[in-house]
Amino acid sequence: MTTATRTDPGAPGTSGGSGASARAPRGRRSRSGALVPWAFLAPFMGLFVLCFLLPILYAVYQSFLRVRRLGLFGEDGRETVFAGFGNYARALGQDGFVDSIGRVLLFGVVQVPVMIGLALVLALLLESASAKWPGFFRAAFFLPYGVPGVVASLLWGFLYTPGLSPIIDVAGWAGLDLDLLGPETVLWSIANIITWLFIGYNMLILVAQLKTIPVELYEAARIDGAGPFQTAWRIQIPLIRPALVLTTIFSVIGTLQLFAEPLIIKGFTVNIDTAYTPNMAAFNSAFTDNDYNVAAAQSVIVALTAFVLSFGFLWLVNRKDRQR
Structure with a gap:
């Protein structure tokens, strides 16, 4: 009498792909779970960069520039030039x-x-x-x-x-x-x-x-x-x-x-x-x-x-x- 052996396609060592397919959703879930805190932080980080970090960087950038007027009274326009630490010297002066x-x-x-x-x-x-x-x-x-x-x-x-x-x-x-x-x-x-x-x-x-x-x-x-x-x-x-x-x-x-x-x-x-x-x-x-x-x-x-x-x-x- 021959006994039939039932093979689980999801068991290790078998050729079935259901184990990999079962692990894949878990991997995707773990990756999506890792992104959840960043999703909550995103509004704050966006406002922080927009309302705090960028104005500071822009102020630092502007502090190294100088507007030079062309002509005797500026009638020929004006241009923005690099001033180095000249503005800081003028401020401290x-x-x-x-x-x-x-x-x-x-x-x-x-x-x-x-x-x-x-x-x-x-x-x-x-x-x-x-x-x-x-x-x-x-x-x-x-x-x-x-x-x-x-x-x-x-x-x-x-x-x-x-x-x-x-x-x-x-x-x-x-x-x-x-x-x-x-x-x-x-x-x-x-x-x-x-x-x-x-x-x-x-x-x-x-x-x-x-x-x-x-x-x-x-x-x-x-x-x-x-x-x-x-x-x-x-x-x-x-x-x-x-x-x-x-x-x-x-x-x-x-x-x-x-x-x-x-x-x-x-x-x-x-x-x-x-x-x-x-x-x-x-x-x-x-x-x-x-x-x-x-x-x-x-x-x-x-x-x-x-x-x-x-x-x-x-x-x-x-x-x-x-x-x-």
Whole structure:
């Protein structure tokens, strides 16, 4: 009696092609699955390149060009020529632009530590065990960030103006002569606006980091007899250090980008000129002097300054970490 053996065409060693055909769809599925994350990233990457990367590259390109007018008054037309670093030399040769960089650096040295320190204190107070209504006060402290910078500058501009400001009136009743828009004080009046606007934003970043600290650490500190100050100094502040570094870097970059607030306050005082900050100087070069190439060079200088300061701060922080 002969026993018939059934051969599976899909089994290994057989001549059937169904195994290859079964593996092929799986390979196609794996390749298509690998493309899914890129499909989700594509809209962001497209907007990032279009709205961020290309404008930066175009500004760098424009900073190396110069428009040369032909004829005595340009009546024979004009041509664009390569200027090398000439626009950068012209930008740095403007005393107003150089002074504006020094002004915002002084602004940042004073205002950034004050703002980050106040944001840290508010975050620690709101996350303490004895805090009452923390949700309400978090919303209240964050509320100024929802006010546009132009509107906030207008509000504070009226509060700084003599005859309109209740602050100056109350100070006058107390025998104080306040000049909040004077040549020596207007910079710090702008610093007050920036601090009022962004202290709540930085506070929320620190609060979010504080909420990641395990409860067990607080319980252990309480068992060891640590008070609120020791808990904050030895547990909370070291563990939220990355958030402190992040908010500091954001604040440094924001300092170099000052534009809307001094531009609005300029309407209330004569002590702010058209080159009071680097961005105002670049704006003036582009839209008043019609020198877009110098404005591009000034913008690149501001960006490089922000890059150097940010990464210099990161290097300093990481260097201290390595030495520990």
